[in-house]
Amino acid sequence: MTAQPTEIATYNFAYLDEQTKRMIRRAILKGIAIPGYQVPFASREMPMPYGWGTGGVQVTASIIGPDDVLKVIDQGADDTTNAVSIRAFFKKVAKVVVTTDTATATIIQTRHRIPEHPLTAGQVLVFQVPIPEPLRFLEPRETETRKMHALEEYGLMHVKLYEDIARHGRIATTYAYPVKVEGRYVMDPSPTPKFDNPKMHRSPALQLFGAGREKRIYAVPPFTDVVSLDFEDHPFEVQTFDQPCALCGAENVYLDEVILDDHGGHMFVCSDTDHCEKRRADGHHGHLAPETHLASEKTEPAE
Amino acid sequence: MDIATQSIDGGFAEPVFNAQAVFRAIMDAMARPGTVQNLPQLARPPAPLSATAGAVALSLCDNDTPVWLDSPLQAEAAVKAWLGFHTGAPSANTPADAHFALIANPKEMAALDGFAQGTQEYPDRSTTLILLVDDLASGPSLLLEGPGIEKTSMIAPPGMPRHFVEQWKQNNQRFPRGVDIILAAPGHLACLPRTTRIKTMEA
Numbered sequence: 001m002t003a004q005p006t007e008i009a010t011y012n013f014a015y016l017d018e019q020t021k022r023m024i025r026r027a028i029l030k031g032i033a034i035p036g037y038q039v040p041f042a043s044r045e046m047p048m049p050y051g052w053g054t055g056g057v058q059v060t061a062s063i064i065g066p067d068d069v070l071k072v073i074d075q076g077a078d079d080t081t082n083a084v085s086i087r088a089f090f091k092k093v094a095k096v097v098v099t100t101d102t103a104t105a106t107i108i109q110t111r112h113r114i115p116e117h118p119l120t121a122g123q124v125l126v127f128q129v130p131i132p133e134p135l136r137f138l139e140p141r142e143t144e145t146r147k148m149h150a151l152e153e154y155g156l157m158h159v160k161l162y163e164d165i166a167r168h169g170r171i172a173t174t175y176a177y178p179v180k181v182e183g184r185y186v187m188d189p190s191p192t193p194k195f196d197n198p199k200m201h202r203s204p205a206l207q208l209f210g211a212g213r214e215k216r217i218y219a220v221p222p223f224t225d226v227v228s229l230d231f232e233d234h235p236f237e238v239q240t241f242d243q244p245c246a247l248c249g250a251e252n253v254y255l256d257e258v259i260l261d262d263h264g265g266h267m268f269v270c271s272d273t274d275h276c277e278k279r280r281a282d283g284h285h286g287h288l289a290p291e292t293h294l295a296s297e298k299t300e301p302a303e
Numbered sequence: 304m305d306i307a308t309q310s311i312d313g314g315f316a317e318p319v320f321n322a323q324a325v326f327r328a329i330m331d332a333m334a335r336p337g338t339v340q341n342l343p344q345l346a347r348p349p350a351p352l353s354a355t356a357g358a359v360a361l362s363l364c365d366n367d368t369p370v371w372l373d374s375p376l377q378a379e380a381a382v383k384a385w386l387g388f389h390t391g392a393p394s395a396n397t398p399a400d401a402h403f404a405l406i407a408n409p410k411e412m413a414a415l416d417g418f419a420q421g422t423q424e425y426p427d428r429s430t431t432l433i434l435l436v437d438d439l440a441s442g443p444s445l446l447l448e449g450p451g452i453e454k455t456s457m458i459a460p461p462g463m464p465r466h467f468v469e470q471w472k473q474n475n476q477r478f479p480r481g482v483d484i485i486l487a488a489p490g491h492l493a494c495l496p497r498t499t500r501i502k503t504m505e506a
Binding site: 018019026027040062063146147223 | 318319320323326329362363368422423426429431450452498
């Protein structure tokens with residue numbers, strides 16, 4: 001490798017050194033072999049602060065190759081700071097093709113959403129995870145939570161969900177909703193809205209989870225049972241929305257609330273920007289779509 | 304060729320990209336047990352270590368991972384020298400100390416439960432077995448099911464360990480502890496993670 005004079009420094013392909021990649025790769029293989037188990041790994045410092053997806057970035061850097069097509073989303077959006085900077089990072093250090101199109105991506109790094117477009121076999125979804133231990137807020141000691149996982153002792157989690165019901169009349173957990181993987185390990189699906197939990201169940205894509213600060217990697221192989229914890233009389237259910245997306249009119253998708261003014265005006269739009277843009281390109285539009293006027297003017301004469 | 308030359312030759316031509324390609328093949332095989340991944344010849348280790356098994360070792364082993372060799376490999380000083388030069392991996396004193404085990408003759412190998420199984424708290428501290436097989440289609444059929452498999456899948460590696468189906472059932476029962484297997488055939492590889500169940504095919 002010859003360093004161009006214009007480059008400030010010459011990094012290894014995908015930033016991490018080879019020994020670090022091997023260590024992470026071994027952890028990923030163990031994670032796949034033991035679905036839902038958190039494999040400890042020697043997390044490195046990355047050129048971004050903890051909390052910005054250093055775990056996901058290290059996982060992506062260890063699996064990515066020159067032929068991969070990378071998509072990065074932050075809360076479903078391709079165009080927010082975190083997504084843009086991680087995408088730019090890999091464009092620079094791995095020179096890979098990047099995209100916002102869910103269907104053409106081979107690796108999708110995500111912060112807290114699963115794309116609305118169904119994933120396919122061969123795709124890899126990499127989650128950025130802040131707190132990988134689902135029992136952490138119930139039991140702060142790692143020695144104890146490790147023993148609880150070893151003994152499959154998850155009563156405390158059910159007590160927590162039951163306390164929700166006692167207090168609120170329903171399970172009030174709406175994100176990072178605990179799941180049981182393949183009937184064995186209780187796992188934190190990362191702070192995705194519980195809306196996305198059913199998409200993890202028997203997904204054809206491989207799902208990898210990286211927690212940089214907490215130094216854990218875990219995985220859900222394709223076609224693996226991922227069941228949200230619930231009770232017979234309080235079954236798990238996902239969020240529903242009263243209205244469709246204000247821009248593309250989509251229903252049964254996850255919506256974000258966007259404040260429009262300081263008089264309480266707001267609208268609900270798709271959190272998945274790629275999905276929303278594709279639908280609008282296909283001619284769908286919601287009641288607040290800016291191009292509604294133009295689009296209808298353009299298309300109406302044909303009718 | 305003397306051992307010194309043999310041990311220096313035959314590594315990855317492009318260490319970074321070849322290691323990534325081999326790892327992705329292993330990752331896909333581990334995530335979809337029973338699927339056969341193609342692998343071009345990227346490494347040329349001394350016999351009896353095969354090109355595929357050699358490439359797997361180069362992509363996963365380093366000075367952090369004690370490697371255990373079965374007796375046919377152990378007997379060949381060139382194999383040890385080659386692994387030592389290219390990976391820096393120390394050799395494990397016993398199967399139970401090994402992070403990886405390279406097995407040239409699976410038929411005669413030690414029992415699966417003799418290798419590191421991990422602990423209930425740290426089931427990841429187990430041995431990954433790399434078995435050298437002639438192919439993945441000419442042996443007794445193994446019908447597989449479990450995570451990573453939509454319904455069922457099938458591979459048929461010849462020359463597997465004695466009482467393999469029974470040993471594997473016991474390996475399943477130890478979950479989350481247990482060993483994982485990488486089957487290295489010429490030009491191909493497949494994986495059996497500890498979650499994969501073998502449905503018996505006879506009758």
